[in-house]
Amino acid sequence: MISADPDVVRLLADPLRAQLVRILAQGPATTSHLVADTGAKQPNVSGHLKQLREAGVVTAEPRGRFTFYRLVPAVLQGAALHLADLAEQARATAGTFRAC
Template identity: 80%
Template sequence: MSVLTVVDVPPAAACCPPLSAQALAPQAAAELAPIFKALSDPVRLRLLSLIAASPEACVCDLTDAFDVTGATISHHLRVLREAGLVDAERRGTWVYYSAQRQALDLLGGLLASPATASHQGSLISAGSDVVRLLADPLRAQLVEILAGGPACTAYLVAETGAKQPNVSGHLKQLREAGVVGAEPRGRYTFYRLVPEMLQGAAAHLGDLAEQARANADNFRS
């Protein structure tokens, strides 16, 4: 069993604060640029997402997920490996890849906003729009079904008994509001709930409940 050589995450970049909190130092920017360049290709970005979604992924499975040659996949994997985004381990005739969690944490921290409270506030303020959006029975039913896991349009049509154009129209509104996300997989597009948006709506309803309790004796005429 042999382990392929991997590039470590640049030490100067490992302690960078979020971009929205502080400007990058020239050295850190120079070290981080190759990592972002490695992710600028759609195939490489999807490869990384497939690898990161499981403890490890065999190159044989990764090759089958794309309509490109094995040599092209090998090239993209080498770029990701040299950028320090994935680890590679050879076992017999196959190579297994795993995500470099330190690198992913670095990128996540770099792109995060330090204003967590502000972000939560924006979710709560958007909650009232989500509540109004779910006032439609079919949209509420779609959300309830998607709570059980991602589903394609055909599945949602079968489960709701609604016509495909109606389901697609409601999914579009839910997507535009950020309540669901779309994920292409082969010839299907799967829709999944965004839990944070529902939490914002729940917080909005919780605030209304607290106001109702506080004003229970405030009769107005």
């Protein structure tokens, strides 16, 4: 699993991966479901799912002939906390200008 939250944020910057995550937030789905829901080609969806799996954002669960993909909420929460920390730091230093 990629432990650095910026890596997860970078992965979610891709529109199709972000769409896959939004769909999976509604519950586990197969590649076929995701292809139908996004209109993307199966190899493209599979490639993005592989990247999301490697980052620990989704897990794969075999069920009979199908594999269902499920979000890992803790990883998304970690990325959200990272962004919240950056926002707080930006608020705290908004009036602090660096010397030239």
